[in-house]
Amino acid sequence: MASDDIWILGITMTKFGKHPDKDTIDLASQAVMGALADGEVTMGDMGVMAAGSLMGGLGVGQAVQKQVGQTGIPVYNVTNACATGATALRTVVMSIKAGEADMGLAVGVEKLAGAGLLAGGSRTADGGTWSPSGRYGAVAAVDGRIGTETMPGVFAQIGLEYGHRYGGTSFELFARISEKNHAHSTLNPFAAYQKAMTLEQIMGDVMIAYPNTRPMCSANCDGAAAAVLVSGAKLKTLSPTQQRRAVKVAASVLTTDPFEEACQILPNVNTLTRNAARTAYEQAGVGPEDLDLVELHDCFATAELVHYDNLMLCEEGGAADFFNSGAPWRHGSMPVNVSGGLQSKGHPIAATGIANVWEVATHLRGEAGDRQIPDAKVGLAHVIGLGSACGVHILERSAA
Amino acid sequence: MGEQIPHVDYLILGDEPHLAAHACTRCGARYFDRRNACAACSGTEFTSVDVSPVGEVRAFTIVSMAAPGIPVPFVAAVVDCDGTSVRGNLINVEPDPEHVATGMKVRLATYSLGLDEAGTEAVGFGFEPLS
Numbered sequence: 001m002a003s004d005d006i007w008i009l010g011i012t013m014t015k016f017g018k019h020p021d022k023d024t025i026d027l028a029s030q031a032v033m034g035a036l037a038d039g040e041v042t043m044g045d046m047g048v049m050a051a052g053s054l055m056g057g058l059g060v061g062q063a064v065q066k067q068v069g070q071t072g073i074p075v076y077n078v079t080n081a082c083a084t085g086a087t088a089l090r091t092v093v094m095s096i097k098a099g100e101a102d103m104g105l106a107v108g109v110e111k112l113a114g115a116g117l118l119a120g121g122s123r124t125a126d127g128g129t130w131s132p133s134g135r136y137g138a139v140a141a142v143d144g145r146i147g148t149e150t151m152p153g154v155f156a157q158i159g160l161e162y163g164h165r166y167g168g169t170s171f172e173l174f175a176r177i178s179e180k181n182h183a184h185s186t187l188n189p190f191a192a193y194q195k196a197m198t199l200e201q202i203m204g205d206v207m208i209a210y211p212n213t214r215p216m217c218s219a220n221c222d223g224a225a226a227a228v229l230v231s232g233a234k235l236k237t238l239s240p241t242q243q244r245r246a247v248k249v250a251a252s253v254l255t256t257d258p259f260e261e262a263c264q265i266l267p268n269v270n271t272l273t274r275n276a277a278r279t280a281y282e283q284a285g286v287g288p289e290d291l292d293l294v295e296l297h298d299c300f301a302t303a304e305l306v307h308y309d310n311l312m313l314c315e316e317g318g319a320a321d322f323f324n325s326g327a328p329w330r331h332g333s334m335p336v337n338v339s340g341g342l343q344s345k346g347h348p349i350a351a352t353g354i355a356n357v358w359e360v361a362t363h364l365r366g367e368a369g370d371r372q373i374p375d376a377k378v379g380l381a382h383v384i385g386l387g388s389a390c391g392v393h394i395l396e397r398s399a400a
Numbered sequence: 401m402g403e404q405i406p407h408v409d410y411l412i413l414g415d416e417p418h419l420a421a422h423a424c425t426r427c428g429a430r431y432f433d434r435r436n437a438c439a440a441c442s443g444t445e446f447t448s449v450d451v452s453p454v455g456e457v458r459a460f461t462i463v464s465m466a467a468p469g470i471p472v473p474f475v476a477a478v479v480d481c482d483g484t485s486v487r488g489n490l491i492n493v494e495p496d497p498e499h500v501a502t503g504m505k506v507r508l509a510t511y512s513l514g515l516d517e518a519g520t521e522a523v524g525f526g527f528e529p530l531s
Contacts, residue, residue: 129516135433137409144470147487156461164502210462259440262485266478
Protein backbone atom coordinates (compact mmCIF):
# COMPACT_ATOMS: atom_id res chain seq x y z
CA MET A 1 0.00 0.00 0.00
CA ALA A 2 1.44 3.35 -1.10
CA SER A 3 1.95 5.86 1.68
CA ASP A 4 -0.12 8.55 -0.06
CA ASP A 5 -3.17 6.33 -0.62
CA ILE A 6 -6.28 6.89 1.46
CA TRP A 7 -8.06 3.92 3.06
CA ILE A 8 -11.33 3.25 4.80
CA LEU A 9 -10.39 1.74 8.16
CA GLY A 10 -13.81 1.54 9.76
CA ILE A 11 -17.29 2.17 8.40
CA THR A 12 -20.86 1.56 9.49
CA MET A 13 -24.45 2.53 8.90
CA THR A 14 -27.43 2.36 11.22
CA LYS A 15 -30.45 0.49 10.03
CA PHE A 16 -32.46 2.91 7.90
CA GLY A 17 -36.11 3.32 8.82
CA LYS A 18 -38.14 4.82 11.62
CA HIS A 19 -36.25 5.55 14.84
CA PRO A 20 -38.83 7.45 16.93
CA ASP A 21 -36.87 6.89 20.13
CA LYS A 22 -33.61 8.33 18.77
CA ASP A 23 -32.81 11.94 17.84
CA THR A 24 -30.31 13.13 15.25
CA ILE A 25 -27.41 13.08 17.71
CA ASP A 26 -28.29 9.57 18.94
CA LEU A 27 -28.22 8.24 15.39
CA ALA A 28 -24.99 10.05 14.47
CA SER A 29 -23.32 8.93 17.70
CA GLN A 30 -24.36 5.33 17.05
CA ALA A 31 -22.82 5.47 13.57
CA VAL A 32 -19.64 7.17 14.80
CA MET A 33 -19.08 4.69 17.63
CA GLY A 34 -19.80 1.86 15.21
CA ALA A 35 -17.23 3.13 12.68
CA LEU A 36 -14.59 3.61 15.38
CA ALA A 37 -15.19 0.11 16.75
CA ASP A 38 -15.16 -1.34 13.23
CA GLY A 39 -11.73 0.25 12.65
CA GLU A 40 -10.49 -0.71 16.14
CA VAL A 41 -9.64 2.93 16.94
CA THR A 42 -10.97 5.65 19.25
CA MET A 43 -11.90 9.34 19.06
CA GLY A 44 -8.43 10.00 20.46
CA ASP A 45 -6.92 8.71 17.19
CA MET A 46 -8.92 11.10 15.00
CA GLY A 47 -7.18 14.21 13.70
CA VAL A 48 -10.12 15.73 11.83
CA MET A 49 -13.90 15.34 11.60
CA ALA A 50 -16.51 16.29 9.01
CA ALA A 51 -20.23 16.10 9.68
CA GLY A 52 -23.26 16.56 7.46
CA SER A 53 -26.96 16.98 8.17
CA LEU A 54 -29.49 19.03 6.21
CA MET A 55 -32.27 19.02 8.79
CA GLY A 56 -30.28 18.39 11.97
CA GLY A 57 -29.54 22.01 12.83
CA LEU A 58 -26.26 23.86 13.14
CA GLY A 59 -23.12 22.31 14.56
CA VAL A 60 -24.03 18.63 14.31
CA GLY A 61 -20.35 17.69 14.41
CA GLN A 62 -19.71 19.41 17.73
CA ALA A 63 -22.97 18.08 19.16
CA VAL A 64 -21.82 14.54 18.34
CA GLN A 65 -18.39 15.22 19.86
CA LYS A 66 -20.13 16.29 23.05
CA GLN A 67 -21.64 12.80 23.24
CA VAL A 68 -18.76 10.62 22.08
CA GLY A 69 -15.50 12.50 22.59
CA GLN A 70 -14.41 16.14 22.76
CA THR A 71 -10.75 16.03 21.78
CA GLY A 72 -10.38 19.52 20.34
CA ILE A 73 -9.91 18.43 16.71
CA PRO A 74 -11.25 20.60 13.88
CA VAL A 75 -14.82 19.90 12.74
CA TYR A 76 -16.14 20.81 9.32
CA ASN A 77 -19.93 20.92 9.22
CA VAL A 78 -20.88 20.56 5.56
CA THR A 79 -24.04 20.57 3.44
CA ASN A 80 -24.38 19.81 -0.27
CA ALA A 81 -27.99 18.66 -0.64
CA CYS A 82 -28.14 14.90 -1.32
CA ALA A 83 -24.35 14.87 -1.85
CA THR A 84 -23.74 15.98 1.74
CA GLY A 85 -22.43 12.63 3.00
CA ALA A 86 -20.03 12.28 0.07
CA THR A 87 -18.90 15.85 0.72
CA ALA A 88 -18.14 15.05 4.36
CA LEU A 89 -16.19 11.98 3.29
CA ARG A 90 -14.26 13.95 0.70
CA THR A 91 -13.50 16.71 3.22
CA VAL A 92 -11.69 14.15 5.37
CA VAL A 93 -9.95 12.70 2.30
CA MET A 94 -8.62 16.16 1.40
CA SER A 95 -7.48 16.83 4.94
CA ILE A 96 -5.49 13.58 5.05
CA LYS A 97 -4.09 14.18 1.55
CA ALA A 98 -2.99 17.64 2.66
CA GLY A 99 -1.04 16.06 5.50
CA GLU A 100 -3.00 17.82 8.24
CA ALA A 101 -4.17 14.53 9.77
CA ASP A 102 -3.38 10.84 9.32
CA MET A 103 -6.79 9.64 10.47
CA GLY A 104 -10.21 11.29 10.31
CA LEU A 105 -13.92 10.72 10.79
CA ALA A 106 -16.85 11.54 8.48
CA VAL A 107 -20.49 11.24 9.53
CA GLY A 108 -23.82 11.96 7.84
CA VAL A 109 -27.18 11.83 9.59
CA GLU A 110 -30.83 12.67 8.94
CA LYS A 111 -34.18 12.34 10.67
CA LEU A 112 -36.67 12.26 7.81
CA ALA A 113 -39.28 9.63 8.68
CA GLY A 114 -42.73 11.03 8.01
CA ALA A 115 -41.43 14.00 6.03
CA GLY A 116 -43.61 14.79 3.07
CA LEU A 117 -42.84 15.86 -0.43
CA LEU A 118 -39.52 17.65 -0.82
CA ALA A 119 -39.83 20.65 -3.10
CA GLY A 120 -37.28 23.09 -4.39
CA GLY A 121 -37.40 26.85 -3.93
CA SER A 122 -39.32 29.08 -1.57
CA ARG A 123 -42.91 30.09 -2.17
CA THR A 124 -44.43 33.53 -2.19
CA ALA A 125 -47.57 33.94 -0.11
CA ASP A 126 -50.67 34.59 -2.21
CA GLY A 127 -53.28 37.22 -1.31
CA GLY A 128 -53.32 40.98 -0.61
CA THR A 129 -52.23 42.94 -3.66
CA TRP A 130 -50.08 41.58 -6.46
CA SER A 131 -46.55 42.80 -5.88
CA PRO A 132 -43.53 41.51 -7.77
CA SER A 133 -40.72 39.99 -5.75
CA GLY A 134 -37.76 37.70 -6.15
CA ARG A 135 -35.48 37.07 -9.07
CA TYR A 136 -38.38 36.59 -11.51
CA GLY A 137 -40.39 39.57 -10.29
CA ALA A 138 -43.17 37.09 -9.52
CA VAL A 139 -46.52 38.19 -8.06
CA ALA A 140 -47.42 34.63 -7.03
CA ALA A 141 -45.57 31.39 -6.38
CA VAL A 142 -44.06 29.92 -9.53
CA ASP A 143 -43.77 26.31 -8.33
CA GLY A 144 -46.76 24.47 -9.80
CA ARG A 145 -47.76 27.36 -12.07
CA ILE A 146 -44.58 27.58 -14.14
CA GLY A 147 -43.42 23.99 -14.14
CA THR A 148 -42.59 22.09 -11.00
CA GLU A 149 -39.87 22.28 -8.39
CA THR A 150 -40.96 19.10 -6.61
CA MET A 151 -38.23 16.48 -6.71
CA PRO A 152 -40.39 13.65 -8.13
CA GLY A 153 -41.47 15.98 -10.95
CA VAL A 154 -38.00 17.31 -11.71
CA PHE A 155 -36.52 13.82 -11.95
CA ALA A 156 -39.52 12.55 -13.91
CA GLN A 157 -38.74 15.15 -16.57
CA ILE A 158 -35.07 14.15 -16.53
CA GLY A 159 -36.05 10.55 -17.30
CA LEU A 160 -38.55 11.47 -20.02
CA GLU A 161 -36.05 13.88 -21.59
CA TYR A 162 -33.62 10.96 -21.87
CA GLY A 163 -36.37 8.90 -23.48
CA HIS A 164 -37.14 11.72 -25.90
CA ARG A 165 -33.50 11.93 -26.93
CA TYR A 166 -32.69 8.24 -27.23
CA GLY A 167 -35.99 6.33 -27.23
CA GLY A 168 -36.77 3.00 -25.62
CA THR A 169 -38.33 4.28 -22.39
CA SER A 170 -41.85 3.80 -21.06
CA PHE A 171 -43.77 3.94 -17.80
CA GLU A 172 -43.30 0.18 -17.57
CA LEU A 173 -39.54 0.35 -18.11
CA PHE A 174 -39.12 2.83 -15.26
CA ALA A 175 -41.36 0.69 -13.05
CA ARG A 176 -39.22 -2.37 -13.84
CA ILE A 177 -36.15 -0.53 -12.52
CA SER A 178 -38.02 0.00 -9.28
CA GLU A 179 -39.09 -3.66 -9.25
CA LYS A 180 -35.39 -4.61 -9.36
CA ASN A 181 -34.41 -2.41 -6.44
CA HIS A 182 -37.33 -3.52 -4.27
CA ALA A 183 -36.38 -7.13 -5.04
CA HIS A 184 -32.75 -6.46 -4.08
CA SER A 185 -33.79 -4.92 -0.76
CA THR A 186 -35.27 -8.21 0.48
CA LEU A 187 -31.70 -9.38 1.15
CA ASN A 188 -30.62 -6.22 3.01
CA PRO A 189 -31.43 -6.16 6.74
CA PHE A 190 -30.35 -2.49 6.88
CA ALA A 191 -33.01 -1.37 4.37
CA ALA A 192 -36.03 0.66 5.50
CA TYR A 193 -38.30 -1.54 3.35
CA GLN A 194 -37.55 -5.19 2.55
CA LYS A 195 -40.66 -6.03 0.56
CA ALA A 196 -40.55 -7.28 -3.00
CA MET A 197 -43.14 -5.54 -5.19
CA THR A 198 -44.66 -6.79 -8.42
CA LEU A 199 -44.71 -4.65 -11.53
CA GLU A 200 -48.49 -4.38 -11.18
CA GLN A 201 -48.20 -3.18 -7.58
CA ILE A 202 -45.61 -0.57 -8.53
CA MET A 203 -47.51 0.76 -11.56
CA GLY A 204 -50.82 0.68 -9.71
CA ASP A 205 -49.59 2.54 -6.62
CA VAL A 206 -50.26 6.21 -5.92
CA MET A 207 -49.02 8.42 -8.76
CA ILE A 208 -46.74 11.19 -7.47
CA ALA A 209 -45.37 12.68 -10.69
CA TYR A 210 -45.81 10.65 -13.88
CA PRO A 211 -44.14 8.30 -14.48
CA ASN A 212 -42.94 8.07 -10.85
CA THR A 213 -45.42 6.32 -8.53
CA ARG A 214 -44.77 6.25 -4.78
CA PRO A 215 -42.58 3.11 -4.69
CA MET A 216 -40.52 4.62 -7.54
CA CYS A 217 -39.56 7.55 -5.27
CA SER A 218 -36.84 7.49 -2.62
CA ALA A 219 -38.14 6.59 0.81
CA ASN A 220 -37.94 9.28 3.49
CA CYS A 221 -36.51 7.69 6.63
CA ASP A 222 -34.10 8.13 9.53
CA GLY A 223 -30.52 6.96 9.46
CA ALA A 224 -26.84 7.71 9.86
CA ALA A 225 -23.56 6.45 8.45
CA ALA A 226 -19.97 7.12 9.43
CA ALA A 227 -16.48 6.27 8.20
CA VAL A 228 -12.96 6.39 9.59
CA LEU A 229 -10.32 7.17 6.96
CA VAL A 230 -6.59 6.63 7.33
CA SER A 231 -3.47 7.44 5.33
CA GLY A 232 -1.53 4.61 3.72
CA ALA A 233 1.50 5.51 5.81
CA LYS A 234 -0.45 5.24 9.06
CA LEU A 235 -2.21 2.04 7.98
CA LYS A 236 1.20 0.33 7.62
CA THR A 237 1.68 0.78 11.38
CA LEU A 238 -1.65 -0.87 12.27
CA SER A 239 -2.51 -4.54 12.91
CA PRO A 240 -2.74 -7.23 10.20
CA THR A 241 -6.51 -7.45 10.76
CA GLN A 242 -6.94 -3.71 10.30
CA GLN A 243 -4.84 -3.85 7.13
CA ARG A 244 -6.75 -6.82 5.73
CA ARG A 245 -10.16 -5.24 6.28
CA ALA A 246 -9.12 -1.78 5.05
CA VAL A 247 -10.68 -0.71 1.75
CA LYS A 248 -8.77 1.57 -0.60
CA VAL A 249 -10.34 4.85 -1.72
CA ALA A 250 -9.04 4.63 -5.27
CA ALA A 251 -10.89 7.77 -6.36
CA SER A 252 -12.72 10.57 -4.58
CA VAL A 253 -14.31 13.21 -6.80
CA LEU A 254 -16.77 16.06 -6.37
CA THR A 255 -18.15 18.14 -9.26
CA THR A 256 -20.76 20.83 -9.88
CA ASP A 257 -22.80 21.39 -13.03
CA PRO A 258 -21.05 23.38 -15.77
CA PHE A 259 -23.16 25.85 -17.74
CA GLU A 260 -25.10 24.48 -20.68
CA GLU A 261 -28.18 25.73 -22.49
CA ALA A 262 -31.31 24.80 -20.48
CA CYS A 263 -29.41 23.90 -17.30
CA GLN A 264 -31.15 26.67 -15.37
CA ILE A 265 -34.54 25.57 -16.74
CA LEU A 266 -34.31 21.87 -15.86
CA PRO A 267 -31.32 20.78 -13.75
CA ASN A 268 -28.82 18.91 -15.89
CA VAL A 269 -27.76 15.96 -13.72
CA ASN A 270 -25.97 14.31 -16.61
CA THR A 271 -22.88 16.33 -17.43
CA LEU A 272 -21.59 16.73 -13.88
CA THR A 273 -22.08 13.01 -13.22
CA ARG A 274 -20.30 12.14 -16.46
CA ASN A 275 -17.46 14.53 -15.56
CA ALA A 276 -17.15 13.05 -12.06
CA ALA A 277 -17.15 9.50 -13.41
CA ARG A 278 -14.53 10.24 -16.05
CA THR A 279 -12.23 11.85 -13.46
CA ALA A 280 -12.81 9.02 -10.99
CA TYR A 281 -11.99 6.30 -13.55
CA GLU A 282 -8.78 8.19 -14.39
CA GLN A 283 -7.82 8.59 -10.73
CA ALA A 284 -8.46 4.93 -9.98
CA GLY A 285 -6.91 3.63 -13.18
CA VAL A 286 -9.95 1.47 -13.86
CA GLY A 287 -12.82 1.51 -16.33
CA PRO A 288 -16.52 0.75 -15.97
CA GLU A 289 -15.84 -2.81 -17.18
CA ASP A 290 -13.70 -3.40 -14.06
CA LEU A 291 -16.54 -2.67 -11.61
CA ASP A 292 -18.06 -5.57 -9.68
CA LEU A 293 -20.91 -3.49 -8.26
CA VAL A 294 -22.30 0.05 -8.37
CA GLU A 295 -24.41 1.94 -5.87
CA LEU A 296 -25.88 4.90 -7.78
CA HIS A 297 -28.26 7.68 -6.82
CA ASP A 298 -31.68 6.26 -7.67
CA CYS A 299 -33.59 9.02 -5.89
CA PHE A 300 -36.32 8.15 -8.44
CA ALA A 301 -36.64 5.28 -10.89
CA THR A 302 -36.32 7.82 -13.70
CA ALA A 303 -32.95 8.93 -12.28
CA GLU A 304 -31.43 5.45 -12.16
CA LEU A 305 -31.87 5.04 -15.91
CA VAL A 306 -29.94 8.17 -16.89
CA HIS A 307 -27.08 7.35 -14.52
CA TYR A 308 -26.42 3.98 -16.23
CA ASP A 309 -25.41 6.16 -19.12
CA ASN A 310 -23.73 8.96 -17.14
CA LEU A 311 -21.51 6.51 -15.25
CA MET A 312 -20.70 4.89 -18.61
CA LEU A 313 -22.03 1.50 -17.57
CA CYS A 314 -23.50 1.32 -21.08
CA GLU A 315 -23.05 2.85 -24.51
CA GLU A 316 -24.18 6.47 -24.80
CA GLY A 317 -27.93 6.40 -25.37
CA GLY A 318 -28.12 2.71 -24.51
CA ALA A 319 -29.50 2.82 -20.95
CA ALA A 320 -32.84 1.19 -21.82
CA ASP A 321 -31.14 -1.67 -23.68
CA PHE A 322 -28.68 -2.03 -20.80
CA PHE A 323 -31.52 -2.43 -18.31
CA ASN A 324 -33.51 -4.75 -20.58
CA SER A 325 -30.44 -7.01 -20.90
CA GLY A 326 -30.70 -7.77 -17.17
CA ALA A 327 -27.22 -6.37 -16.51
CA PRO A 328 -28.04 -4.29 -13.42
CA TRP A 329 -29.80 -7.11 -11.55
CA ARG A 330 -27.69 -8.64 -8.77
CA HIS A 331 -26.93 -11.73 -10.89
CA GLY A 332 -26.31 -9.65 -14.01
CA SER A 333 -23.05 -8.47 -15.51
CA MET A 334 -23.08 -5.09 -13.72
CA PRO A 335 -25.03 -5.26 -10.43
CA VAL A 336 -26.54 -1.86 -9.58
CA ASN A 337 -28.05 -0.99 -6.20
CA VAL A 338 -27.92 -4.44 -4.66
CA SER A 339 -28.66 -2.67 -1.36
CA GLY A 340 -32.15 -1.87 -2.65
CA GLY A 341 -31.18 1.68 -3.49
CA LEU A 342 -32.82 4.82 -2.26
CA GLN A 343 -36.25 3.54 -3.33
CA SER A 344 -36.31 0.75 -0.74
CA LYS A 345 -33.16 1.01 1.40
CA GLY A 346 -34.22 4.61 2.01
CA HIS A 347 -32.76 8.08 1.67
CA PRO A 348 -31.91 9.88 4.92
CA ILE A 349 -30.34 12.60 2.83
CA ALA A 350 -26.99 13.41 4.46
CA ALA A 351 -26.37 9.77 5.42
CA THR A 352 -26.80 8.47 1.88
CA GLY A 353 -23.37 9.49 0.52
CA ILE A 354 -21.59 7.46 3.23
CA ALA A 355 -24.11 4.61 3.43
CA ASN A 356 -23.59 3.79 -0.26
CA VAL A 357 -19.82 3.70 0.33
CA TRP A 358 -20.47 1.36 3.28
CA GLU A 359 -22.49 -0.93 1.01
CA VAL A 360 -19.69 -1.18 -1.55
CA ALA A 361 -16.98 -1.55 1.13
CA THR A 362 -18.94 -4.33 2.83
CA HIS A 363 -19.00 -6.34 -0.41
CA LEU A 364 -15.27 -5.72 -1.00
CA ARG A 365 -14.59 -7.04 2.50
CA GLY A 366 -16.68 -10.13 1.74
CA GLU A 367 -18.94 -9.32 4.68
CA ALA A 368 -22.26 -8.65 2.91
CA GLY A 369 -23.94 -11.88 3.98
CA ASP A 370 -26.88 -13.07 1.89
CA ARG A 371 -26.53 -10.27 -0.64
CA GLN A 372 -22.76 -10.63 -1.14
CA ILE A 373 -21.60 -10.12 -4.73
CA PRO A 374 -19.08 -12.99 -5.02
CA ASP A 375 -15.41 -12.05 -5.10
CA ALA A 376 -16.08 -8.31 -5.47
CA LYS A 377 -12.82 -6.41 -5.94
CA VAL A 378 -13.78 -2.94 -7.23
CA GLY A 379 -16.95 -0.90 -6.75
CA LEU A 380 -18.32 2.58 -7.33
CA ALA A 381 -20.58 4.78 -5.19
CA HIS A 382 -22.37 7.77 -6.70
CA VAL A 383 -24.59 10.51 -5.28
CA ILE A 384 -26.04 13.67 -6.71
CA GLY A 385 -27.52 16.62 -4.87
CA LEU A 386 -29.64 19.04 -6.85
CA GLY A 387 -28.20 22.45 -7.14
CA SER A 388 -26.05 20.56 -8.17
CA ALA A 389 -23.21 18.53 -6.67
CA CYS A 390 -22.05 15.06 -7.67
CA GLY A 391 -19.83 12.78 -5.61
CA VAL A 392 -18.20 9.63 -6.99
CA HIS A 393 -16.01 7.28 -4.97
CA ILE A 394 -14.29 4.20 -6.38
CA LEU A 395 -13.21 1.61 -3.83
CA GLU A 396 -10.81 -1.33 -4.13
CA ARG A 397 -10.41 -4.40 -1.97
CA SER A 398 -7.25 -4.62 0.10
CA ALA A 399 -4.50 -6.78 -1.44
CA ALA A 400 -3.31 -7.73 2.06
CA MET B 401 -61.57 46.74 -17.21
CA GLY B 402 -58.87 46.98 -14.54
CA GLU B 403 -55.14 46.85 -14.95
CA GLN B 404 -53.15 43.71 -15.59
CA ILE B 405 -49.84 42.58 -14.17
CA PRO B 406 -47.78 39.64 -15.43
CA HIS B 407 -47.19 36.66 -13.14
CA VAL B 408 -43.47 37.08 -13.76
CA ASP B 409 -41.53 40.01 -15.16
CA TYR B 410 -40.34 38.08 -18.22
CA LEU B 411 -43.92 37.61 -19.48
CA ILE B 412 -44.69 40.54 -21.77
CA LEU B 413 -48.44 41.15 -22.06
CA GLY B 414 -50.21 43.02 -24.87
CA ASP B 415 -51.69 42.02 -28.22
CA GLU B 416 -49.11 39.28 -28.73
CA PRO B 417 -48.06 37.96 -25.34
CA HIS B 418 -44.57 36.51 -25.32
CA LEU B 419 -41.57 35.88 -23.13
CA ALA B 420 -38.43 38.03 -23.07
CA ALA B 421 -35.06 36.70 -21.98
CA HIS B 422 -31.87 38.39 -20.85
CA ALA B 423 -29.24 37.54 -23.44
CA CYS B 424 -25.58 37.94 -22.62
CA THR B 425 -24.13 40.41 -25.14
CA ARG B 426 -20.81 38.55 -25.15
CA CYS B 427 -21.81 34.87 -25.52
CA GLY B 428 -25.55 34.94 -26.16
CA ALA B 429 -26.54 32.74 -23.19
CA ARG B 430 -30.17 33.37 -22.23
CA TYR B 431 -31.74 33.68 -18.79
CA PHE B 432 -35.13 34.53 -17.33
CA ASP B 433 -34.07 35.61 -13.83
CA ARG B 434 -32.48 38.86 -12.62
CA ARG B 435 -28.77 38.52 -13.36
CA ASN B 436 -25.58 39.46 -11.57
CA ALA B 437 -23.41 38.13 -14.39
CA CYS B 438 -23.38 35.43 -17.04
CA ALA B 439 -22.94 31.86 -15.79
CA ALA B 440 -21.40 30.83 -19.10
CA CYS B 441 -18.79 33.58 -19.66
CA SER B 442 -19.05 35.89 -16.60
CA GLY B 443 -19.99 38.83 -18.85
CA THR B 444 -22.04 41.54 -17.17
CA GLU B 445 -23.95 43.12 -20.07
CA PHE B 446 -27.32 41.78 -21.15
CA THR B 447 -29.88 42.73 -23.74
CA SER B 448 -33.56 41.81 -23.82
CA VAL B 449 -34.56 39.39 -26.57
CA ASP B 450 -38.01 38.07 -27.49
CA VAL B 451 -38.43 34.32 -27.25
CA SER B 452 -40.40 32.42 -29.88
CA PRO B 453 -43.94 31.75 -28.61
CA VAL B 454 -44.03 28.37 -30.33
CA GLY B 455 -41.94 25.35 -29.46
CA GLU B 456 -41.66 21.63 -28.92
CA VAL B 457 -42.07 19.71 -25.66
CA ARG B 458 -38.73 18.17 -24.73
CA ALA B 459 -39.63 16.86 -21.28
CA PHE B 460 -42.74 16.70 -19.15
CA THR B 461 -44.25 15.20 -16.04
CA ILE B 462 -47.79 15.01 -14.75
CA VAL B 463 -47.70 16.20 -11.16
CA SER B 464 -50.27 14.64 -8.84
CA MET B 465 -48.78 15.80 -5.52
CA ALA B 466 -47.99 19.51 -5.20
CA ALA B 467 -47.91 22.43 -2.82
CA PRO B 468 -51.18 23.50 -1.16
CA GLY B 469 -53.30 25.67 -3.44
CA ILE B 470 -51.94 24.19 -6.68
CA PRO B 471 -54.67 22.27 -8.53
CA VAL B 472 -53.58 18.76 -9.50
CA PRO B 473 -52.99 16.97 -11.72
CA PHE B 474 -51.11 19.42 -13.91
CA VAL B 475 -48.50 19.01 -16.62
CA ALA B 476 -45.08 20.58 -16.04
CA ALA B 477 -42.80 20.73 -19.03
CA VAL B 478 -39.66 21.98 -20.66
CA VAL B 479 -40.37 23.52 -24.05
CA ASP B 480 -37.72 24.13 -26.68
CA CYS B 481 -38.72 27.48 -28.18
CA ASP B 482 -36.54 27.68 -31.27
CA GLY B 483 -33.35 26.99 -29.33
CA THR B 484 -34.29 28.64 -26.05
CA SER B 485 -35.49 26.27 -23.34
CA VAL B 486 -38.47 27.46 -21.31
CA ARG B 487 -40.07 26.04 -18.18
CA GLY B 488 -43.85 26.12 -18.13
CA ASN B 489 -47.05 24.16 -17.60
CA LEU B 490 -48.97 22.62 -20.48
CA ILE B 491 -52.50 24.04 -20.38
CA ASN B 492 -55.73 23.52 -22.31
CA VAL B 493 -54.88 19.82 -22.61
CA GLU B 494 -56.01 16.73 -20.72
CA PRO B 495 -53.34 16.02 -18.08
CA ASP B 496 -52.82 12.37 -18.91
CA PRO B 497 -50.17 10.37 -20.83
CA GLU B 498 -52.59 9.76 -23.71
CA HIS B 499 -52.79 13.47 -24.50
CA VAL B 500 -49.27 14.64 -23.67
CA ALA B 501 -46.01 13.50 -25.24
CA THR B 502 -42.49 14.70 -25.80
CA GLY B 503 -42.09 16.11 -29.28
CA MET B 504 -45.57 17.67 -29.35
CA LYS B 505 -45.78 21.18 -30.81
CA VAL B 506 -47.12 23.90 -28.49
CA ARG B 507 -47.61 27.65 -28.34
CA LEU B 508 -47.66 30.17 -25.52
CA ALA B 509 -51.06 30.97 -24.02
CA THR B 510 -52.10 33.16 -21.13
CA TYR B 511 -54.68 32.73 -18.38
CA SER B 512 -55.93 34.69 -15.38
CA LEU B 513 -54.49 34.10 -11.91
CA GLY B 514 -57.28 36.25 -10.47
CA LEU B 515 -57.83 39.75 -9.15
CA ASP B 516 -56.19 41.30 -6.14
CA GLU B 517 -57.90 43.65 -3.64
CA ALA B 518 -57.24 46.64 -5.92
CA GLY B 519 -58.90 44.92 -8.88
CA THR B 520 -55.65 44.24 -10.73
CA GLU B 521 -55.60 41.00 -12.68
CA ALA B 522 -52.49 38.84 -12.60
CA VAL B 523 -51.89 37.02 -15.88
CA GLY B 524 -49.92 33.80 -16.10
CA PHE B 525 -48.67 31.77 -19.03
CA GLY B 526 -48.48 28.21 -20.12
CA PHE B 527 -48.19 26.30 -23.39
CA GLU B 528 -51.13 24.76 -25.26
CA PRO B 529 -51.17 22.23 -28.11
CA LEU B 530 -50.63 23.92 -31.47
CA SER B 531 -53.34 22.01 -33.28
